[in-house]
Amino acid sequence: MTTDRIIKQTWLFMMMVVMLVAAPLFAGEVEIQENISFVDQLLRTLSLRDYNTRLVLTGTTLLGLASGVMGTYMLLRRRSLIGDALGHATFPGIALAFMIMVAFGGEGKSLPGLLIGAAVTGLLGVGAVVFIRHWTRLKEDAALGIVLSVWFGIGVALMGLVQSMPGADAAGLESFIYGKTASMVQSDAILIAGAAVTVVIVCTLLFKEFAILSFDVDLARTQGWPLVKIDLIMMLLVTLVVVVGLQAVGLILVVALLIIPAVAARFWTQRLYLMIWIAALIGALSGLVGAGITNLFAGLPAGAVIVLTGSSIFLISLIFGSYRGLVVLLTRRVRLNRRVRYQHLLRALWEAGELKQRASQSQDCITLKWLLQQRAWSQRSLQRLLKSAQRKDLLLFDPNKETVRLTKSGEIEASRVVRNHRLWELYLIHYADIAPSHVDRDADSVEHVIGTDLVRELESAIADAGDVLRPPPSPHKLGVQS
């Protein structure tokens, strides 16, 4: 199956999920009961029987999904903190929009109006970051810090003005700072659903464009892509996500929804479209579970719980992620170390055989004492290594006489290891002008990392046309003294 087909199907699938999650929005309202027990509440939450619960869960899930998608691009473009500046910069817009709406005789609390105001100052904030970075020598972090604090400060000041405006009821406006998920009504959830659908559709259509912009700006520019336009579309989508997320998680924590799912997804995959898909999934899950938990415990702030849920998923990804998780990394390292140790042992045994053969001694047994001199290994670790190699049927170790002998399969394996090693040595000597006396150490560190394909390449490049299974003679003197 081609990548494109997979991408198309994944996105199609994601669209279906969006629609499925959004479906409850349009279902009928159920009567609201007062004074119910925790168990009842749990059941109600789980069964999605309660209309408000359904509404909130749908809204936060879709918000998480959309911010996971956009957050991936922000992360890959090292722009994650732009979301933070954007979030804070929405604050003055909310106050301004309220003032304008009141001035024109409105009630002032129309959500679309407030959010448009938020989007406008938010984008202005991002514009200011870009401007500062481009026209001054300030670095991005300074630019972000300035915009974030100044815009938020303006917002706080305006909010103070608003409170003292005659004839206006500004109560509840400050809920945008921390978010107030429970106050979500149907139109809010539909707004979020609309934003999520827009994000998914645009990201599907512009997958290629967003990818080239994120990976190699110079290439994109030489190919003639209108980068400013594409970048603007991307930033508009991010603004959309942030603005519709204000109500659910608030302007301070909304950046977490942009960063956390994307970062968590990076631990699971190394493919762009999969990363977007996984980030969307993690975001959605954070929204769903976070809002669900909030619903169970009265008084918990939903925004914070959603972010904390996301953080837990991040922690799980950090540890167990299948691509970069700590467990995987550690196992990989342990396995590499073990392989290195085995190869050292086998090589030492093989070279001991060669030395003895040259001195025409019997090559059957090698003493532990001799082996100990060959490398910087302690007696205990060497004995442990010998025992585990014996279990693998690579050698015969006699603990009483302290002698070691390679088995038939051990000999084959040792010959392979020594051959690879010496090919590398030859390669390094021939191509990199390294003094032969320095080669051994360097060769050790590279041979365990290179793949079989490179070994094959080396073989054809250097190996004499003869019997390649037998190791070529060592290019330097064997033994410790050399």
Next chain:
Amino acid sequence: MNSEIQSESILPNQDLPRSRSARDEVPPGREHHPDSPLSIHDMTVAYHRKPVLWDVDYDAPAGKLIGVIGPNGAGKSTLLKAALGLVPKASGKVLFFGQPYRSQRNRVAYVPQRESVDWDFPINALEVVTMGRYGKIGWIKPVSKRHRNVAMEALERVGMSDLAKRQINQLSGGQQQRVFLARALAQEASLYMMDEPLAGVDAATESTIVNVLRDLRDQGATVIVVHHDLQTVSQYFDHVLLLNMRMVASGITSDVFTQENLRKTYGGRLTLLDQAAEALARAGE
């Protein structure tokens, strides 16, 4: 810092007339060859008030393998970037095949320095090469099989078809450079502009890349390569362009790559001059 000091030490030399050998092909004055794949008219580039390139006036000969040589900070990369419009020009004009770049995009492929992108980006070798086709594919349309085949063939030409599906962060430096070269090949251009494609690559990669560059030239393409290793200049390039903030000399390698010109290009940097002398001695053997 370094380049400022250097610009001072270079300045006194700058009022010397441009090297005679540089002007042999194009007579003084402002006549440019109308069909040159890349003709740069009096281009000046400045970063933050500090000029990086002054009055570069150059016609690239068609169908040649051209090396751009000069010390660190001489503006070699900037020359390519400014010509392509990636960094703004303070003044001057650049034409590709006698036309503005805008209309000739599809005939030009650029290979940036390897460090210019994030090699931890979640993408594999084939996908990077496929990006070379994006300009030809256009808006919204997905990558079709035909384009992917072109990308695959490009990977084959640089000996990387086995590693097509490998994540780019698992490639060695030389392999990454070959992926970049393959991406340029996938653009099927007539002019290739490459920024240090041979920097920090292993011997095997170097010979692969040089062979590909020679093939391109033999097929009629023009290849302009920013190069840092003086020892291999005579061996690799038909033409050279010696650059140190100004163009010191340009022309056929055997005419221009002389000790005198190198001294003008590299100033008093003795170690480099020694290297150059060695290279010349080798070339003379």
